[in-house]
Amino acid sequence: MSDVLERLRAEADGSGGSRRYAELLAADPDALAASLTSAGLPLWARELAAYRLGLAGDRRAFEPLVLLLNHRDPPRCAAAAEALAVLGDPRTARAAAALATNELRTAYALQPVRLLAALRAPESAPALIRTLSRLLAPNDPYWRVALACVEGLGALADPASREVLARAQAHPRLAVAATEALRALPRTA
Numbered sequence: 001m002s003d004v005l006e007r008l009r010a011e012a013d014g015s016g017g018s019r020r021y022a023e024l025l026a027a028d029p030d031a032l033a034a035s036l037t038s039a040g041l042p043l044w045a046r047e048l049a050a051y052r053l054g055l056a057g058d059r060r061a062f063e064p065l066v067l068l069l070n071h072r073d074p075p076r077c078a079a080a081a082e083a084l085a086v087l088g089d090p091r092t093a094r095a096a097a098a099l100a101t102n103e104l105r106t107a108y109a110l111q112p113v114r115l116l117a118a119l120r121a122p123e124s125a126p127a128l129i130r131t132l133s134r135l136l137a138p139n140d141p142y143w144r145v146a147l148a149c150v151e152g153l154g155a156l157a158d159p160a161s162r163e164v165l166a167r168a169q170a171h172p173r174l175a176v177a178a179t180e181a182l183r184a185l186p187r188t189a
Contacts, residue, residue, distance in 0.1 A: 004051060004079040011044035024048045033060040047076060054083025061087060066095045069112055070105060077111035085118050093121030100127050103134065109145045117152030125158035132164050136171065143173045150174050154181025161185070 005025070012021035024035065024045060032049040035041060041049075047068055053061035061083065068080035084092050096119065099105060099112035113131060116124040132149035135142055150168050153161040154177065162185055168178035 001055070001082075004075075004082070005048075007075055007079075008044050008048045008051075011042075012048075015042060015044070017042060017045065020045055021048065024052070027052075029053060029056060029058050029060075033058070036060070036064050043076075047079065051079055051083045054080075054087045057087060059087065059089050062089045062091060066092075066099075069096070069115070070099050070108055072108060074110070077108065081111040081115040081118075084115060093119050093123040097123040097127035100131050106131075106135070106142050106145060109142070110148055113145055113148040113152060117148075117155050120156060125153065125156050125161060128152045128156070129158075129161050129164050132168060136164070136167055143171070146171070147174055147177055150177045150181050154184045157184045157186065159185055159188070162188075 009021055012018055021044075024032065025048070027035070027049070032053050035049045036046060036053075046064060050061045050064035050068060054065050065080045065084050065087065068076050069084060071077055071080070084096070093116065096112040096115045100109045100116055102109070109131065113128060116127055128149045132146055132153065135146035135149065140146065146168070150165065153165060162182065165178045165182050165185075168174040169182070171178075
């Protein structure tokens with residue numbers, strides 16, 4: 001949390017928003033929610049408001065956090081994933097699964113994949129299996145996303161992932177993690 005707040009403070013300071021940062025840091029949930037819909041608010045301020053609301057379990061943060069989860073900036077995605085995991089909104093797993101499986105957004109799928117593994121929702125394993133299956137194509141550039149899928153499937157230990165994890169063993173960057181994930185699966189009879 002302190003890393004996120006420090007990053008946002010630095011962004012605020014760099015744009016002359018130090019006073020606004022302090023106001024949002026001290027704001028109550030209603031003021032934070034109102035700031036999410038106010039015009040002209042910089043991205044760092046929207047992120048701060050959504051992040052604080054998410055950590056407080058306020059579901060008004062859900063949509064802004066999902067938008068941030070799909071952002072091109074990895075630290076924003078990671079902060080959104082952290083807040084969404086705490087938020088506990090039942091829509092989170094579906095949103096993360098949609099982002100993780102979107103072929104046009106694979107470059108930004110790392111945090112949605114990690115969030116799915118952390119949520120352990122019914123949507124988690126199927127989405128990770130689908131994403132990993134697609135990423136096992138030769139020369140696919142998104143091996144970090146594939147590795148996160150492998151690690152997530154190992155954590156979930158879903159028997160349905162056996163086949164895709166076995167295929168992942170053939171990929172040099174995934175082989176060790178895939179072998180470990182396969183060991184985590186329940187033994188078949």
